[in-house]
Amino acid sequence: MRIEHMSSRRFVVKPLDEHAECSRFGGLDARAKLVGVLVFVVASALLTRQDIVFVSLAMSLVLVGASALPIRHVAKLYLGALPFILLASLSFFLFSGVEKGVTMWARASACVLALIVLASSTQTFELFSGLRRLRVPAMLTTLLMLSHKYIVVLSDELSRMTLARRARAFSGGRNLLDRYALKVISFTAGMVLVRSSERADRVYEGLKAKGFEKDLTGWRTSVLGVSDIAFVMAFVAASAVLLVLQTEVIA
């Protein structure tokens, strides 16, 4: 996945998994990371008690720290997801009170942070390949991979068009009343879609030229090691503790 950062001076396209190699979890098998994190996310999503939800959020923060991912990178991604988290919490704030709203925010944040660690610590291709190896249907994983490829193509085309626009002294787009700028931007959007569609056709022909039928998986496959199993067990144990606390078995 790629995220685009626009600044007044430059236009940079950065991949979401750019820090995967420097993450402490980068070397782990994608399947272990997927199972571990998804178990934790499901467990966190089931929590309702505010104090336990905060324990889950604290666990996610510990996970962020343990991953050794750059805090700025995680913060940027979290801020990108924040509007959606707040939107999800809004109805709780409005109709169920502040406490429920805060619980919803903390619960969603715990899940999002864990997923950010998963996505940033794993090469995007490995992630989808891991899903396939976990027996997710080929149709679904291939669709995910091709969608990802299409987003990359779309992002490339958008960056080219934006640079071309700037190279011809276009600097509009900051004022909603600037009709000329809006017209240019709408033409650009149309061109980006047309060009992306043409390029996507070429990419598909490229796949077909290499005998592709339906399954896009890796060649070199890893074997689960002790550290992978330990990773999964840690998450399963943490999730179990959260659920036990939630059901007040210990109390």
Added chain:
Amino acid sequence: MKHLELRDVEFHYEDGTKALNGVSMALEEGDKVAIIGPNGAGKSTLLHLIAGFRTPFSGEVRIGGKLLDHRNADLLRKDLGLLFQDPDDQIFMPTVEEDVAFGPRNLKLEDIEGRVANGLRSTGIEALAKRRPHRLSYGMKKRVALAGIMAMDPKVLLLDEPTSGLDPRSRTELIKLLKSMNRTMLIATHDIEAAAEIVDRAIVLNVGVVTEGTMKELVTAKDVLENIGLEVPPVSKLFGVLDAMGYEVESLPVSMDQAVEELTKVIDREGKHLHAHIHEHDHTKGGKHVHEHSRGRKEESVVE
């Protein structure tokens, strides 16, 4: 045996523009043929048509003697290795070796490990096996794409503008590599010098087949090339001038390697030295373009 055969192929784009008209050609085993033509001549369309991504309006394409149609395109394409103009359109996997293995795995070929090793070795990128393709230079990406095709061991290589966008060194290395490959090849290009290094025969295409012959025959047909918007390579022009100045040239060289070979012959014949000439242009005499040489073998004016 004919690896590839086209008979009276015709193709129109959706807007009705004619892209190919009555194109016929045949490639025997081991043939290396260039399709030369200006932009919009239909070179890439022709390759995509051969690869079964487009269906001709009329005429037929035969691969290994079998008639290509939309039902058997996927099957017959296994014998073809299509190298796209932009390598980013055909590199999908996270590492170079994974990408090279992609084709052979899809085709369920045996000894994938050996094929990947051969593909990487034949394109000189063994050291890049574990690298991420999207971080490589354009020239290296072209090599990765070519290695992926080579690992599939196709009977015919279809190369779309293989030298476009490459820096001079990468271009020279790729030409050397393609020249050394002993395979049936069809190269679409407007790089006449590169084609001259690699192929034995060329077909000049401009929607229809304009002419065909050896590269040396084509550069002597200067008017034909110029009529469709192509230029004779500078090195051929230079030797044309040498010939006009009295240094008889056995055949017009098209590439730098051929030029060196030809120049060596001229120097040997002329007693190991060449005379330099002052070359003046005069556009005023009777409205004709007149070249005058103060000292030359023929000691006369050459009027174009």
